[in-house]
Amino acid sequence: xxKQQLLEERSGGCCTPIMVAALDSxxxxxxxxxxxxxxxxxxxxxxxxxxxxxxxxxxxxITGYFDVSAPTISHHLRVLREAGLVDxxxxxxxxxxxxxxxxxxxxxxxxxxxxxx
Amino acid sequence: xxKQQLLEERSGGCCTPIMVAALDSxxxxxxxxxxxxxxxxxxxxxxxxxxxxxxxxxxxxITGYFDVSAPTISHHLRVLREAGLVDxxxxxxxxxxxxxxxxxxxxxxxxxxxxxx
Numbered sequence: 001x002x003k004q005q006l007l008e009e010r011s012g013g014c015c016t017p018i019m020v021a022a023l024d025s026x027x028x029x030x031x032x033x034x035x036x037x038x039x040x041x042x043x044x045x046x047x048x049x050x051x052x053x054x055x056x057x058x059x060x061x062i063t064g065y066f067d068v069s070a071p072t073i074s075h076h077l078r079v080l081r082e083a084g085l086v087d088x089x090x091x092x093x094x095x096x097x098x099x100x101x102x103x104x105x106x107x108x109x110x111x112x113x114x115x116x117x
Numbered sequence: 118x119x120k121q122q123l124l125e126e127r128s129g130g131c132c133t134p135i136m137v138a139a140l141d142s143x144x145x146x147x148x149x150x151x152x153x154x155x156x157x158x159x160x161x162x163x164x165x166x167x168x169x170x171x172x173x174x175x176x177x178x179i180t181g182y183f184d185v186s187a188p189t190i191s192h193h194l195r196v197l198r199e200a201g202l203v204d205x206x207x208x209x210x211x212x213x214x215x216x217x218x219x220x221x222x223x224x225x226x227x228x229x230x231x232x233x234x
Contacts, residue, residue: 018165019216028162036156038149038228045145048135099136101230108228111155113218 017112034107037083042066043076050086051099059088059095134229151224154200159183160193167203168221173213176205 015027023031038044049065050057059077063070077097080086084103088095132144140148155161166182167174176194180187194214197203201220205212 018161018168019218019221020169021165022169023162023165025158025162028158028165032156032158032161035152035161039153039156041142041145041149044135044149044152045140045142048138048140048145051136052139101136104136104228105230108225108230111221111225111228113222113225 015106015109017114018110019113031107031110034083034085034103037079037085038107040076040079042068042072043080046073046076047080047085047099050080050097051104056096056098059097062097132223132226134231135227136230148224148227151200151202151220154196154202155224157193157196159185159189160197163190163193164197164202164216167197167214168216173215176212176214179214 038047045065046062049062059073062077063073066073077086077088077095081088084100086097086099088097090096155164162182163179166179176190179194180190183190194203194205194212198205201217203214203216205214207213
């Protein structure tokens with residue numbers, strides 16, 4: 001993903017912080033689903049590896065970080081993708097992942113503590 | 118909790134965003150535990166009610182928001198407290214809750230998308 005794409009993704013994410021307004025049931029369900037995807041230590045670390053890489057990450061470069069099987073890593077990556085936190089594309093033998101900053105911005109803003117509080 | 122206490126709490130929370138650096142196992146475990154506490158729709162909504170109130174919230178004013186039993190609400194509040202997201206104090210018959218902004222700031226910063234990305 002290019003820097004321009006990252007910027008466009010990021011600008012799409014916005015919401016009201018929970019310190020400003022309480023969530024309704026629908027928003028709470030949507031937010032909880034994202035936090036559930038981040039609630040596993042392996043998934044959160046996977047997310048951080050993909051998010052901090054600054055470029056697309058080949059799944060072949062990810063498995064070495066963890067002492068778990070490749071299918072387990074694939075399962076966790078699928079959960080992150082279904083939560084809208086990463087996307088991927090297969091090219092030849094390997095699958096490449098990149099972060100979706102809009103989703104990160106959305107949950108980050110949700111939990112932010114406004115200066116006026 | 119007073120505004121001053123809120124400000125002091127908030128200043129204590131800081132970390133490096135996952136878009137800047139990957140997490141090690143210990144930090145991933147700590148973050149995942151907080152996200153697990155927020156991964157249930159009732160708990161996330163509870164958290165938002167307490168966070169947005171702008172004052173301490175009596176548990177007697179919380180139960181009316183939800184179609185679940187008081188013991189279930191108490192269980193969810195305990196999970197939020199154990200995750201460091203809220204604190205509480207019993208006064209007479211009722212327990213009063215307030216948010217801990219340092220913890221919110223910590224996870225919000227963790228997921229933030231720096232402008233330089």
